[in-house]
Amino acid sequence: MQVKRDRETLNNSSYSIEKRHCRTNEKNDHGEGSMYVVKCQLTKVILGRSSLYCMFFINRSPSVAIEKKTPQEVWSGNPVDYFDLKIFRCPAYPHVDNRKLEPISIKCVFLGYNASVKGYKLWCPENRKVVISRDVIFYETAMLPNLSLKDSSNKENQKQVEHQLNTESTTESTPQASTKIDNRVASSPQYSIAKNRTRRQIKPPKKYVEADLAAYVLNVAKYIDANQEPSNYFEAVSCEDSEKWMFAMQEEMESLHKNRTWDIVKLPKGKKSPRQWYKRFDSFMTAHDFKRNSFHSCVYFKKNSDGSFVYLLLYVDDMLITAKDKKEIRKVKTQLSEEFKMKDLGPAKKIIGMEILRDRKASKLYLSPKGYIEKVFCRFNMQSDKPINIPLTAHFRLSSTLSPQSDDEIEYMSRVPYSSAMGSLLYAMVCSRPDLSYAVNVVSRYMANPSKEHWKAVQWILRYLRDTTDVCLQFGRTRDGVIRYVDTDFAGNLDRRKSLTSYVFTIGGCAISWKATLQTTVALSTTEAEYMAITEACKEAIWLNGLFSELNEDLQISTVFCDSQSAIFLTKDQMFHERTKHIDVRYHFVRNIIACGDIVVSKISTHENPANMMTKSLPIIKFEHCLDLVGVHC
Numbered sequence: 001m002q003v004k005r006d007r008e009t010l011n012n013s014s015y016s017i018e019k020r021h022c023r024t025n026e027k028n029d030h031g032e033g034s035m036y037v038v039k040c041q042l043t044k045v046i047l048g049r050s051s052l053y054c055m056f057f058i059n060r061s062p063s064v065a066i067e068k069k070t071p072q073e074v075w076s077g078n079p080v081d082y083f084d085l086k087i088f089r090c091p092a093y094p095h096v097d098n099r100k101l102e103p104i105s106i107k108c109v110f111l112g113y114n115a116s117v118k119g120y121k122l123w124c125p126e127n128r129k130v131v132i133s134r135d136v137i138f139y140e141t142a143m144l145p146n147l148s149l150k151d152s153s154n155k156e157n158q159k160q161v162e163h164q165l166n167t168e169s170t171t172e173s174t175p176q177a178s179t180k181i182d183n184r185v186a187s188s189p190q191y192s193i194a195k196n197r198t199r200r201q202i203k204p205p206k207k208y209v210e211a212d213l214a215a216y217v218l219n220v221a222k223y224i225d226a227n228q229e230p231s232n233y234f235e236a237v238s239c240e241d242s243e244k245w246m247f248a249m250q251e252e253m254e255s256l257h258k259n260r261t262w263d264i265v266k267l268p269k270g271k272k273s274p275r276q277w278y279k280r281f282d283s284f285m286t287a288h289d290f291k292r293n294s295f296h297s298c299v300y301f302k303k304n305s306d307g308s309f310v311y312l313l314l315y316v317d318d319m320l321i322t323a324k325d326k327k328e329i330r331k332v333k334t335q336l337s338e339e340f341k342m343k344d345l346g347p348a349k350k351i352i353g354m355e356i357l358r359d360r361k362a363s364k365l366y367l368s369p370k371g372y373i374e375k376v377f378c379r380f381n382m383q384s385d386k387p388i389n390i391p392l393t394a395h396f397r398l399s400s401t402l403s404p405q406s407d408d409e410i411e412y413m414s415r416v417p418y419s420s421a422m423g424s425l426l427y428a429m430v431c432s433r434p435d436l437s438y439a440v441n442v443v444s445r446y447m448a449n450p451s452k453e454h455w456k457a458v459q460w461i462l463r464y465l466r467d468t469t470d471v472c473l474q475f476g477r478t479r480d481g482v483i484r485y486v487d488t489d490f491a492g493n494l495d496r497r498k499s500l501t502s503y504v505f506t507i508g509g510c511a512i513s514w515k516a517t518l519q520t521t522v523a524l525s526t527t528e529a530e531y532m533a534i535t536e537a538c539k540e541a542i543w544l545n546g547l548f549s550e551l552n553e554d555l556q557i558s559t560v561f562c563d564s565q566s567a568i569f570l571t572k573d574q575m576f577h578e579r580t581k582h583i584d585v586r587y588h589f590v591r592n593i594i595a596c597g598d599i600v601v602s603k604i605s606t607h608e609n610p611a612n613m614m615t616k617s618l619p620i621i622k623f624e625h626c627l628d629l630v631g632v633h634c
Contacts, residue, residue, distance in 0.1 A: 049111040049121065049130070053088050056112055086110050087140045092122050094133035110138065274316065281314065284339055295547040304328065309552060320351055354431050357472070368472035369432045373465050376424045380417065380462060387467030388460065392439035394617040396457050399494040403449040418450045421458050428465070432473050434504055435623075435632055436461065437516035437614040441500065445493070445518075474633045478508045482544060484560045485604070486537040487611035488519075490526040498522055499529035502614035503537040505544065510631030513540060516614045521584060528583060530567035534560060535590045538599050545598075561604035563612075568601050 093105040108122035230236040236245040293299040357366040429436040504514040523529035613626040
């Protein structure tokens with residue numbers, strides 16, 4: 001007898017009684033469950049566990065009532081993962097923490113899964129209790145009834161195979177591997193079992209089981225290949241289920257349009273490849289007597305009959321033209337407008353986001369990123385934060401060990417615009433803010449997996465920018481030529497113990513080139529770190545000498561200032577030493593440059609070396625002194 005609700009009188013919450021015959025096994029759910037228990041040879045101790053296991057599979061089985069979805073997927077909203085499914089009551093060997101020379105596993109029976117803790121529920125017959133373990137090796141093949149051969153009626157052969165599997169499981173102290181063969185795959189019919197061996201054979205034969213498993217593996221491989229999802233559009237439209245894939249793609253596109261994920265627009269008119277545009281522009285400039293600088297492909301210059309020069313700087317499609325005579329500038333503009341559709345913006349006020357300011361009475365020129373920095377504040381909502389006067393303090397001991405560990409912190413950092421903030425800081429640093437070099441270099445090392453502590457350091461730098469919005473590079477008329485400073489921080493990287501190389505070059509007392517980067521090789525001493533830093537600075541000095549020489553600017557012999565006397569001696573010493581024989585050959589090229597007289601390395605006091613602010617956190621007084629040495633002023 002069964003009580004159920006009457007559909008016609010559902011609103012009145014009435015019930016009706018439906019009678020069933022007592023001998024109808026198809027309607028006897030309790031009888032079906034009992035047969036499942038008998039089939040799996042369960043004891044009353046683990047009878048309740050079998051019900052939970054059945055419910056686990058029912059909740060993960062497709063249902064027609066919910067559009068062939070699983071109840072678990074409808075409830076949680078996430079697709080079901082069938083990767084860890086195991087056969088019920090199969091032999092399992094969980095890891096046991098025993099002493100040496102003791103078994104590291106114990107034979108159990110698989111019962112199901114634990115909802116609160118990630119692990120498997122196992123029944124231990126020896127201890128007669130349920131255990132939960134994550135490190136388990138399963139022997140699911142011992143439960144497969146289709147391990148029999150062509151003569152399926154021979155039950156003795158089938159028992160022999162099962163006996164061999166059970167014997168192997170018990171004779172080995174530690175199971176070597178687990179197989180994940182699906183029970184629904186049929187075995188190969190071309191296999192034959194030999195007769196029982198004599199009892200003198202101590203080790204049971206394994207070839208039967210191995211051959212049988214090989215047949216299963218081949219069948220599983222065929223099944224996987226036949227049901228593998230297509231990896232691209234061509235495979236999807238050419239497979240057997242092409243109509244279903246086309247329907248799914250059409251449904252996805254309609255969903256994207258409905259949710260306004262993107263808007264389909266026409267391509268911009270006249271859109272061309274940047275490389276093709278540069279080739280056309282280069283051919284035009286060379287046809288009008290301009291020469292391209294060999295050390296920078298976007299710098300063009302032209303020498304007039306009176307000995308004066310016209311310079312043109314190109315950045316994609318933005319140009320900056322300079323000359324002593326304004327007539328020469330207007331002449332170049334006229335030639336360009338005849339060939340290209342261009343817009344004359346008048347005297348230069350801004351280039352690549354940096355503002356150009358002039359003080360003609362004082363003969364000074366300023367390069368300011370103020371407008372760009374204010375936009376950065378609005379983007380990251382930093383207008384109301386308290387400003388500070390130093391980019392990064394010594395209390396920030398950042399390393400990869402601070403990366404997020406808990407799920408809550410990972411979820412929090414996924415919503416933090418760390419990469420976007422780093423891109424904004426990098427652009428400001430590269431264009432006109434050498435004072436940010438060290439701080440930006442440190443926080444950029446953890447872009448792959450930043451933590452809250454790393455994000456606090458980035459916010460600290462943004463607060464420093466708020467306090468120094470009016471800071472800019474100041475160029476003036478001085479007799480100072482190109483001055484080069486180099487410094488290093490030995491083993492400053494806490495993760496890989498690599499040293500930090502930094503250099504800054506000035507002309508007229510203002511910075512024109514700067515860099516802070518980790519060395520590729522781990523230095524064994526401060527001398528080695530300084531020696532490798534001098535090599536990097538000399539490479540930049542050679543490039544600048546070539547750039548200025550083609551622009552008709554005669555420079556004196558380059559001098560690189562370093563605060564390490566031992567590193568300077570190492571650059572001038574060509575002798576073999578045990579302490580330096582491991583240094584890579586590429587760093588020894590500086591010795592040849594110095595021997596030829598192209599570059600001179602000289603000693604400078606640490607307090608007068610502005611590159612020191614690009615290797616470590618400094619006190620505010622010393623930091624401001626370094627800013628004055630490189631022309632960074634408010």
